[in-house]
Amino acid sequence: METAQKTERQHPVGGSEAEAIIEVRGLTKRYGGDTVVKGIDFDVKRGEIFGLLGPNGAGKTTTMEMIEGLRRPDDGYARVAGYDTRSQLAKVKEVIGVQLQATSLFDLLTVREITRMYASFYNTPTVPIEPLLESMILGDKLNGRVKHLSGGQKQRLAIALAIVHSPQVVFLDEPTTGLDPQARRTLWDIVLRLRDEGKTIVLSTHYMDEARILADRICLMDQGKIVALDTPANLISSLASESAIEFRLPAGDHAAGADHPSAERLAERLETIDGVRRIEFRKESWVLYTDALQRSLTGLIAFAEQEGLALTDLQTRTATLEDVFIQMTGRSLREE
Amino acid sequence: MKPYIQLTLAQLRLFGRNRQVLFWTLFFPVVFIFMLGTFMGNGSGGAVEGYWIDEDGSERSAQVLAALEEQKAVLKLEQAKDREAALEELRHGTKQVLIIIPAGFGDTVEAAVTGQHSGVSDSPAGSLTVYYDQTQASKSMSALNAAAQAADEVSKAVVEYSPVVAVEPVGVQSLNLTFLDFIVPGIVAMMIMSNNLNGVAGQIASWRERGILRRMQSTPLRPSTFIAAQITARLLMNGSQALIVLLLGIFVFGAQMNGSWLLLLGFVLLGTLAFMAIGFIIAGLARTPESAGPIAGFVSFPLLFLGGIFFPVSDMPAFMQPIVKAIPITHLSTGLRQVMNVGAGIGEVWVEALVLGGWLAAAFIAASLVFKWE
Structure with a gap:
């Protein structure tokens, strides 16, 4: 079973035959007059890493907390391993493990003490504490106090506490926010290992690289709604343009912005370049999406020569989830 | 559990x-x-400390001083060397009372005794001056009471008065808290x-x-x-x-x-x-x-x-x-x-x-x- 999953890492969830361990239907949450989650539906399949990707305020945390039973949905329902999160919450709590976005732990307890305490909360058998903490690379911190841990170590401890009762589903809410690159990579390895051990992981993030590297499927959320749900590869290929060409123009007529009349004319003419599918102007940069990078690039340079335009900061790259998000919502992931 | x-x-x-x-x-x-x-x-139990000055130096003033001495449980008095210095200490709060027997006290009392015998005067003639600190109300009250009692005693002795009604104090609070x-x-x-x-x-x-x-x-x-x-x-x-x-x-x-x-x-x-x-x-x-x-x-x-x-x-x-x-x-x-x-x-x-x-x-x-x- 484990080896099968490992070999299938790129496409671990082979279509519809995989069993849904989480079922979400019409899930809705309102705060006052604001509807922050607007009737969403999705399934999470057993053994996958399910990524909730979206900007801050998209409703990721609220969605997760409704599935965890920490918030009551105003409408719709969520089921985990067949248990309803409202009527069978006690059952749900036994099969899930939770790392909350803003959890702080007791600073004055040691790593071992706090793990033993969390283990005591469960009626089901728990895993041996020392091997668990060693697997989270905290073996030499067993008797160290929580307050002396680094940010990455604290997050790994939070994950250890979430899996101390060997739950079927693990919820990780923005586990790498605020960590340095090294600590993020260590955490990614741990998350992938958990999946390989057979756990289902629901992970929220606003980092597209994290979602692309970790998630088997990504649920792209914006303003309380799902804008897309697919594997990272399928999402990117849905752009129908594999590459993007970015450049700037020096301050002048053409650089003034997309709403400038001459810029509008410029955009119309750029669109005629061979292979270009779509044009965006954002953050003072022009972005041409193309499915024929080399031809479009040659075309662009010829166009610039002919018009006497001096291109700066010219770069090409493959299209990313960020581009998908922009296409779907018209906004950048990083915009607050 | x-x-x-x-x-x-x-x-x-x-x-x-x-x-x-x-x-x-x-x-x-x-x-x-x-x-x-x-x-x-602290254990001083409300005792008042102060000075006396005898400006009279008569037999009667010695009688007053003796009566004040009897009140020493509440009134701890020493002779002041200098009136101004004593008043200064009073203002600083280190002492709470200054009792002065003015010059001519003895003569006034003698005159009053004669007057009383002839039934002319019924107001006390001799008077003690008591300086006290109003900011320390309870201590001042005990000082004034003690001084008044001493004065009372002298008055009684002078007129050869013997009391017919007396107060017998019995403490009910057995605990000294x-x-x-x-x-x-x-x-x-x-x-x-x-x-x-x-x-x-x-x-x-x-x-x-x-x-x-x-x-x-x-x-x-x-x-x-x-x-x-x-x-x-x-x-x-x-x-x-x-x-x-x-x-x-x-x-x-x-x-x-x-x-x-x-x-x-x-x-x-x-x-x-x-x-x-x-x-x-x-x-x-x-x-x-x-x-x-x-x-x-x-x-x-x-x-x-x-x-x-x-x-x-x-x-x-x-x-x-x-x-x-x-x-x-x-x-x-x-x-x-x-x-x-x-x-x-x-x-x-x-x-x-x-x-x-x-x-x-x-x-x-x-x-x-x-x-x-x-």
């Missing part, structure tokens, strides 16, 4: 490892007892109130804010287990802190302990539980940890002054008495004080115990209604 033990242990560890809080919660009441017990209640005896139970009551009320309110609100309670809520842990562990740990911790201060007060500072230790311990536990429950209510009502502190302060500050901690509740104005009698701190401080000072048994302090128990029950019901994980 396992989560209850683990949570209790965790809370005790948090207490034990927070050295700073541990130090101040013990240090503060001890310093209070030391300051109030030593500086306000000092201010220290009063303040130790008060400080312990204050400590129990603030440690539990402010401690619970602040900590629970801060745990809620930091998401610690939410994280626990996502596990099968029951709120009742959580609260039971909190109560156990705090009962052990705050109860023993109160006991340490009591022991220090009794055995180091010398406060009297005339009653049953068991009953005293009972009041400590009852007070701890009652104020803990009130703390849980505040933690439930406060929206942020920042507001929990001020709310707890808002509740405990008036109690500090109304509840008989620093002054007897009988000193409160009449219109305040219903409030004073209703609040829990009054009954805790009174209970502790009655047991320690007077050696009261349960038969005499059952009302205090009952009211505290009532507060405890009501507060726990209210706390369980308003408690929330998030």
Whole structure:
């Protein structure tokens, strides 16, 4: 079973035959007059890493907390391993493990003490504490106090506490926010290992690289709604343009912005370049999406020569989830 | 049972490892007892110190001085070397009284004696000048009384008067209580109130804010287990802190302990539980940890002054008495004080115990209604 999953890492969830361990239907949450989650539906399949990707305020945390039973949905329902999160919450709590976005732990307890305490909360058998903490690379911190841990170590401890009762589903809410690159990579390895051990992981993030590297499927959320749900590869290929060409123009007529009349004319003419599918102007940069990078690039340079335009900061790259998000919502992931 | 033990242990560890809080919660009441017990209640028992000046030097003035000497239990007088210097000391408060027998005192008295015999005058002729410090009201009153009594004695001797009615004083208070005896139970009551009320309110609100309670809520842990562990740990911790201060007060500072230790311990536990429950209510009502502190302060500050901690509740104005009698701190401080000072048994302090128990029950019901994980 484990080896099968490992070999299938790129496409671990082979279509519809995989069993849904989480079922979400019409899930809705309102705060006052604001509807922050607007009737969403999705399934999470057993053994996958399910990524909730979206900007801050998209409703990721609220969605997760409704599935965890920490918030009551105003409408719709969520089921985990067949248990309803409202009527069978006690059952749900036994099969899930939770790392909350803003959890702080007791600073004055040691790593071992706090793990033993969390283990005591469960009626089901728990895993041996020392091997668990060693697997989270905290073996030499067993008797160290929580307050002396680094940010990455604290997050790994939070994950250890979430899996101390060997739950079927693990919820990780923005586990790498605020960590340095090294600590993020260590955490990614741990998350992938958990999946390989057979756990289902629901992970929220606003980092597209994290979602692309970790998630088997990504649920792209914006303003309380799902804008897309697919594997990272399928999402990117849905752009129908594999590459993007970015450049700037020096301050002048053409650089003034997309709403400038001459810029509008410029955009119309750029669109005629061979292979270009779509044009965006954002953050003072022009972005041409193309499915024929080399031809479009040659075309662009010829166009610039002919018009006497001096291109700066010219770069090409493959299209990313960020581009998908922009296409779907018209906004950048990083915009607050 | 396992989560209850683990949570209790965790809370005790948090207490034990927070050295700073541990130090101040013990240090503060001890310093209070030391300051109030030593500086306000020192053993001079209300004696007034002062000077006398005899400007007359007659036989009559010597008679007055002898009569003043008889009052030395309350009036400790020395001869002043210089009038101005003596007045200066009076202004600085190091001495409280200056009695001057003016020149010509003896002659006036002699003249008056003659006058009285002939029945001409009925107003006293000789007079003593007494300088006193109005800012020290009670000491001044004893000084003036003592001086008046001395003057009275001389008058009686002069006119060869023998009294027909006398007062025979019999002390009913067999215990000689000092201010220290009063303040130790008060400080312990204050400590129990603030440690539990402010401690619970602040900590629970801060745990809620930091998401610690939410994280626990996502596990099968029951709120009742959580609260039971909190109560156990705090009962052990705050109860023993109160006991340490009591022991220090009794055995180091010398406060009297005339009653049953068991009953005293009972009041400590009852007070701890009652104020803990009130703390849980505040933690439930406060929206942020920042507001929990001020709310707890808002509740405990008036109690500090109304509840008989620093002054007897009988000193409160009449219109305040219903409030004073209703609040829990009054009954805790009174209970502790009655047991320690007077050696009261349960038969005499059952009302205090009952009211505290009532507060405890009501507060726990209210706390369980308003408690929330998030």
